[in-house]
Amino acid sequence: MSELIPSSLPLRNDLVGEEPYGAPQLDVPVCLNVNENPYEPTLSVVDEITRDVRSIVPTLNRYPDREHIALREAFCKYLERESGVTLEVEQVWGANGSNEIMLQLFQAFGGPGRKALGAAPTYSMYPEYARDTFTGWATVQRNSDFSLDLEGLLTAMERERPSIVLLTSPNNPTGTILPMDQLEKVLQASQHIGVEGAGPHVHPVVVVDEAYIEFRNLGTPTALDLLGSYSNLAVSRTMSKAFAFAGARVGYVAADRGIIDCLRIVRMPYHLSAITQATALAAFKHTDEQLGQVNHLREVREETAEWLRLQTWHGKPLQVAASQSNFLLFGGSFEDRDRIFEELLKRGVLIRVVGPEGWMRVCMGKDEEMARFRKTLAEVLAKLEEE
Ligand SMILES: Cc1ncc(COP(=O)(O)O)c(C=O)c1O
CATH class of the missing domain: 3.40.640.10 (Type I PLP-dependent aspartate aminotransferase-like (Major domain))
Structure with missing residues (x-):
């Protein structure tokens, strides 16, 4: 993006080389990357x-x-x-x-x-x-x-x-x-x-x-x-x-x-x-x-956290931060989280690479989206461990 900005423009010195902020907005079946409430208005x-x-x-x-x-x-x-x-x-x-x-x-x-x-x-x-x-x-x-x-x-x-x-x-x-x-x-x-x-x-x-x-x-x-x-x-x-x-x-x-x-x-x-x-x-x-789905999303968070803690990476359970929000930071030891992100994305599941090295964040979606997230993550982790 920034190489398209002509150097003749008097952009503030401290902004030179800066990129616009924002998570990718991609058209994928399961979007769990920007902490939205997945339920549309009635x-x-x-x-x-x-x-x-x-x-x-x-x-x-x-x-x-x-x-x-x-x-x-x-x-x-x-x-x-x-x-x-x-x-x-x-x-x-x-x-x-x-x-x-x-x-x-x-x-x-x-x-x-x-x-x-x-x-x-x-x-x-x-x-x-x-x-x-x-x-x-x-x-x-x-x-x-x-x-x-x-x-x-x-x-x-x-x-x-x-x-x-x-x-x-x-x-x-x-x-x-x-x-x-x-x-x-x-x-x-x-x-x-x-x-x-x-x-x-x-x-x-x-x-x-x-x-x-x-x-x-x-x-x-x-x-x-x-x-x-x-x-x-x-x-x-x-x-x-x-x-x-x-x-x-x-x-x-x-x-x-x-x-x-x-x-x-x-x-x-x-x-x-x-x-x-x-x-x-x-x-x-x-x-x-x-607010109709807030209680449900809270339950989904708890269930998903429990499920994530049962998954393993190199023989150790995944870590999950104690969340009171509609998202979970998980992993803790992913040495190449970008690869996991890409493999999930290839399978239609978009989450976020954010936070300290080794961690990833997933936002709570509708039940069917979370089912697909779980299935896909388990598949991706198994595939990458085999490599
Ligand atoms: C901690 C926090 N504060 C504020 C915002 C901004 O939200 P909005 O501008 O949509 O109210 C976000 C968005 O993700 C956030 O994570």
Whole structure:
């Protein structure tokens, strides 16, 4: 791709040689590579969205509500139902996917001379938000079971004095959850840590990316519970995953209104189109249906993890990270994971080569897709061991 960019173009020096981010979008029978919810909207959702979008089309000569108040009310209602947390409209904010939420957080709180701190391995877009906003990106390594090295993170916070501490729960690509007591320790530490490149009495914001949180085990708390206690906490959510709405591009964040007001400074005018707002509002009228398969996908995850642990590679059981998400990181000792990926792909199964060397990630699909994944993986591993 990048060799097609003429060298006469004044592309930013730090972008020369960079590739656009994204997993392959291939037309294959079993697509388990981008952590989507595999269940399409029901006919009643399709009809509701079509009707509601139809009704706003005659107003498309006008700009949309840039404060997207009706949608923010819907986010509040959803979060109350999903997590039992009551929020004011001023405490939530939407954007085109949580990707855009995160970019806005970096635009508002990052910038030249500032740093963001995360825990690797983690979502591979984070360094790109940092790059695009001229923010430094530092990481601490997770423990060998991919849990957070809390002591390491607290030490790095003291050393780096980041303006953003970015934690992911469940984390991508590991699926591991961030325990609430660890988050509280990070939040407490953030109250007395300064920020490089900012004035005195400035402290880091702590962002918890909860893109996959609806897939957590029943009874597991969410960072939303701590919003009332910490004004520097922002919790990012999305309709893309459990809510089965990735194509609509709607993400949102819950935080103290001070943080939301900072995001309002950097957002594009009218960033959420009238069509996006109408589409999301229509879908929220069918929340039960949209979330209808989440419990099932959680069960599929548990069954698949159990099955994977029974498979072997060179005589040893496969490792599977403890996931509370809709995907599993598995393997741990694949010396040539690209080869396994290719062999699966040849047989119509697309998963993802991501995370530390030796590991691969598979997202939970429909039952028939998972059956094909299991059959194909077993076949491929057996074939490669024979070679
Ligand atoms: C951890 C995490 N956060 C955020 C996102 C972005 O999701 P979206 O922009 O669709 O809301 C993803 C997408 O895969 C993700 O894995």
